Amino acid sequence: xxxxxxxxxxxxxxxxxxxxxxxxxxxxxxxxxxxxxxx
Amino acid sequence: xxxxxxxxxxxxxxxxxxxxxxxxxxxxxxxxxxxxxxxxxxxxxxxxxxxxxxxxxxxxxxxxxxxxxxxxxxxxxxxxxxxxxxxxxxxxxxxxxxxxxxxxxxxxxxxxxxxxxxxxxxxxxxxxxxx
Numbered sequence: 001x002x003x004x005x006x007x008x009x010x011x012x013x014x015x016x017x018x019x020x021x022x023x024x025x026x027x028x029x030x031x032x033x034x035x036x037x038x039x
Numbered sequence: 040x041x042x043x044x045x046x047x048x049x050x051x052x053x054x055x056x057x058x059x060x061x062x063x064x065x066x067x068x069x070x071x072x073x074x075x076x077x078x079x080x081x082x083x084x085x086x087x088x089x090x091x092x093x094x095x096x097x098x099x100x101x102x103x104x105x106x107x108x109x110x111x112x113x114x115x116x117x118x119x120x121x122x123x124x125x126x127x128x129x130x131x132x133x134x135x136x137x138x139x140x141x142x143x144x145x146x147x148x149x150x151x152x153x154x155x156x157x158x159x160x161x162x163x164x165x166x167x168x169x170x
Contacts, residue, residue, distance in 0.1 A: 001091055005142050007135070008089035012057060012079035015066035022086065025055055025077060029138040031047060031160060033040070033056040034092055036132040036151060038068045 007032075043157045044075045050164045052136070057081050059126050087130060094129040095151050134160065136167070143167055 001007075009023045026032075044054060054076040058065060062080040069078060081087060133147040134155055144163055146155045155163075 001142050001145060003142055003144065006140055007137050007142055008086075010081075010086040010089045012081050012086060013062040014077075014079060015062050015069055017062045020079070022055075023140065025079065026137065026140075027053070029052045029136070029143075031052055031054045032090075032135040032137055033054060034087055034090065034132040034134070035056055035058045036130065037126065037128075038058055038060055038064070 040157055041074050041076075043161075046157070046161055047164070050161065050168070052164055055079065057086055059084050059087065059130060082126075084127065084130060090133060090135065090145075090147075092131050092133045092147060093149060094127065095131050095149050096129065136160075136163065 007022070009021055011019050011021055012025070013019055040054070047054060056074070056076065056078045057080075058078060059081055060068070061082045065078055065080050131147065131149060131151055132154065133145065135142060135146075136144040144167065
């Protein structure tokens with residue numbers, strides 16, 4: 001990905017199992033962290 | 040990171056975390072360690088793939104410095120955790136700054152232990168604001 005590219009919209013699951021789109025979660029400037037594992 | 044979320048919010052940024060764990064595993068994790076930002080599940084790793092996050096190699100995981108880090112953790116009382124079913128121990132993580140649906144900055148690396156510090160992330164945000 002290159003700076004300025006639109007970010008992909010993907011479906012993710014909330015802890016209760018509800019599927020949400022990434023775009024519906026991002027409400028403003030955001031640090032998006034992809035973890036390798038839960039600590 | 041969770042302890043420093045206020046520093047990000049002062050600069051106008053929030054945080055969202057994604058893990059490859061199943062939703063029920065994340066729910067159990069959050070019950071013990073609540074986070075001040077959303078933690079979402081991507082057990083199929085579709086988002087990891089969409090953000091072009093690669094898998095590392097077994098050789099990288101076997102590096103002496105990584106082994107030493109694990110050993111120090113165990114000596115301090117930490118536990119060696121089994122990789123939960125369905126998770127990929129070779130999947131790398133990454134950090135992305137996004138706004139208005141666009142990528143502002145990214146940090147990805149094949150080194151599984153290489154992540155930017157919170158201070159570095161905050162400095163990048165300040166630098167972006169000054170550009």
